[in-house]
Amino acid sequence: MKGVVFNILADMVEETAGLEVWNDIVEEVSPSKGAYTAAQSYSDEELFALVGAVCEKLQIPREDAIRAFGKFMFGQLASRYPIFVQQQPDLIRFLKSVDSVIHVEVEKLYTSPHLPEFKYSEPAPGKLIMHYHSERKLCFLAEGLIMGAAEHYGSQIELKHPVCLHHGADHCELEIETAI
Amino acid sequence: MSEENNPFKTAYQREKHARREAEQLLEDKSRELYLKNRELEASYEQLKAQQALMLKNEKMATLGTLSAGMAHEVNNPLAFVVSNIKTLQEYIAAYLRLQKLIYKWVDEKKLPAPHIKVLQELAEREDFEYLIEDIPSLLNETADGANRVKEIVTNLRSFSRTQQSDRVETDLTEGIRSTLKLINSRFGENIQLKLDLQPIPAVICNSNEINQVFMNLIINAEQAIDGAGMIAIKCFAEKDQVVVTISDTGAGIPEEIQKDIFTPFFTTKPPGKGTGMGLAVVHGIIEEHGGTISLKSVPGKGTRFEIRLPQESAAATTGGSSSASAVSA
Numbered sequence: 001m002k003g004v005v006f007n008i009l010a011d012m013v014e015e016t017a018g019l020e021v022w023n024d025i026v027e028e029v030s031p032s033k034g035a036y037t038a039a040q041s042y043s044d045e046e047l048f049a050l051v052g053a054v055c056e057k058l059q060i061p062r063e064d065a066i067r068a069f070g071k072f073m074f075g076q077l078a079s080r081y082p083i084f085v086q087q088q089p090d091l092i093r094f095l096k097s098v099d100s101v102i103h104v105e106v107e108k109l110y111t112s113p114h115l116p117e118f119k120y121s122e123p124a125p126g127k128l129i130m131h132y133h134s135e136r137k138l139c140f141l142a143e144g145l146i147m148g149a150a151e152h153y154g155s156q157i158e159l160k161h162p163v164c165l166h167h168g169a170d171h172c173e174l175e176i177e178t179a180i
Numbered sequence: 181m182s183e184e185n186n187p188f189k190t191a192y193q194r195e196k197h198a199r200r201e202a203e204q205l206l207e208d209k210s211r212e213l214y215l216k217n218r219e220l221e222a223s224y225e226q227l228k229a230q231q232a233l234m235l236k237n238e239k240m241a242t243l244g245t246l247s248a249g250m251a252h253e254v255n256n257p258l259a260f261v262v263s264n265i266k267t268l269q270e271y272i273a274a275y276l277r278l279q280k281l282i283y284k285w286v287d288e289k290k291l292p293a294p295h296i297k298v299l300q301e302l303a304e305r306e307d308f309e310y311l312i313e314d315i316p317s318l319l320n321e322t323a324d325g326a327n328r329v330k331e332i333v334t335n336l337r338s339f340s341r342t343q344q345s346d347r348v349e350t351d352l353t354e355g356i357r358s359t360l361k362l363i364n365s366r367f368g369e370n371i372q373l374k375l376d377l378q379p380i381p382a383v384i385c386n387s388n389e390i391n392q393v394f395m396n397l398i399i400n401a402e403q404a405i406d407g408a409g410m411i412a413i414k415c416f417a418e419k420d421q422v423v424v425t426i427s428d429t430g431a432g433i434p435e436e437i438q439k440d441i442f443t444p445f446f447t448t449k450p451p452g453k454g455t456g457m458g459l460a461v462v463h464g465i466i467e468e469h470g471g472t473i474s475l476k477s478v479p480g481k482g483t484r485f486e487i488r489l490p491q492e493s494a495a496a497t498t499g500g501s502s503s504a505s506a507v508s509a
Contacts, residue, residue, distance in 0.1 A: 019192075039206060039210070080200075109210050
């Protein structure tokens with residue numbers, strides 16, 4: 001996982017629980033001692049350990065923590081890379097650009113970013129199904145990112161997750177229905 | 181000291197901000213580098229293609245010079261070989277007439293007996309009967325061989341020709357039609373011929389040579405089709421060029437030999453079935469006219485040759501049907 005994700009996690013914990021809490025977490029579980037550089041890769045296990053420690057410290061369920069992190073991450077990424085949201089006029093078009101535009105740009109900059117794969121289907125107007133596949137199984141992070149994006153675009157959405165990698169499926173389906 | 185006034189926190193946030201800016205700078209530079217790299221890769225590929233083209237042109241020019249020299253050197257002795265064989269055939273015919281007369285006299289016993297005996301012994305010893313039978317075929321085969329060499333030399337000269345004589349404004353559509361008339365009988369019922377000859381401006385060229393190009397390409401197309409198939413000939417004007425395409429639904433040319441097909445003496449036909457000069461001559465003629473010839477071929481699907489000739493004269497728009505026409509040959 002790229003260092004930028006760790007930095008955003010640090011920002012979230014510092015903002016919501018304070019610098020001391022993050023310092024304690026880093027002290028406990030981070031082999032890198034919290035020194036993360038955006039373009040550098042760090043082990044997925046280190047991120048999962050940090051997230052686990054955050055859940056424990058703040059007494060929140062893991063899935064909720066990851067979802068909240070995703071939502072927070074969207075705001076941070078949107079402020080760091082505003083061009084991607086500026087290019088898309090609405091939520092659905094933005095979500096559809098994740099695989100074909102954003103991930104393509106990420107791959108230009110980083111070697112082996114191990115990005116998740118998205119396929120899309122639109123069974124009805126205002127309804128988008130994102131077929132998510134990733135060895136990391138961070139579908140709850142994707143949920144949070146989608147919620148963050150919906151908030152950014154001011155869209156009311158209903159988000160369902162009927163097919164999930166965590167329940168034995170080979171991919172996740174994230175159904176997004178926007179209010180027309 | 182309150183949290184708000186903590187100088188360490190302020191410094192920490194300032195450093196954090198500075199680091200983010202540094203990371204952004206790094207990303208911007210990485211993106212620039214990526215784009216530059218892409219540009220360089222594209223330039224490199226272009227350069228490689230140009231270099232390959234230059235090498236090919238150089239090779240063809242060298243082959244042209246070599247062919248011209250060889251054709252010239254072979255042509256002189258060949259001229260007297262061909263001429264002498266012809267004379268020899270006449271001389272031999274005279275000798276054979278003499279021999280026939282002597283045999284007649286021997287049969288009719290018009291010569292003295294001892295002379296007849298000597299003649300009969302000589303004829304038996306030297307096997308004149310066989311010689312009489314074998315000489316004409318030996319001479320005919322020699323004449324055929326010499327004519328084949330002559331044909332190869334003529335092709336070599338066509339390939340390497342540099343003179344620009346006999347060039348006139350020519351309607352290429354007429355050239356295509358007259359060439360088809362000459363070779364129409366080659367096409368069986370299984371080969372469909374499709375013509376789409378758009379009106380095109382006249383081109384200044386040597387019409388005999390250009391017709392030779394059409395003939396070689398159309399015959400190749402016909403030979404590439406095993407069984408049923410189609411040959412499509414199309415011409416149109418594009419910018420300042422006249423384009424002629426000749427496509428077939430034949431066997432196609434394997435990718436690994438596509439680069440060699442314009443090389444003199446390169447052939448995939450069995451020995452004695454082709455000289456390997458057809459496409460070399462085509463290439464030489466088109467290059468000499470300042471044009472280009474290229475091909476696209478998919479094995480099992482067919483081949484398409486594209487000729488582009490400069491539109492040296494746009495004064496007259498000639499020939500061609502304005503709509504597509506299909507002719508079954």
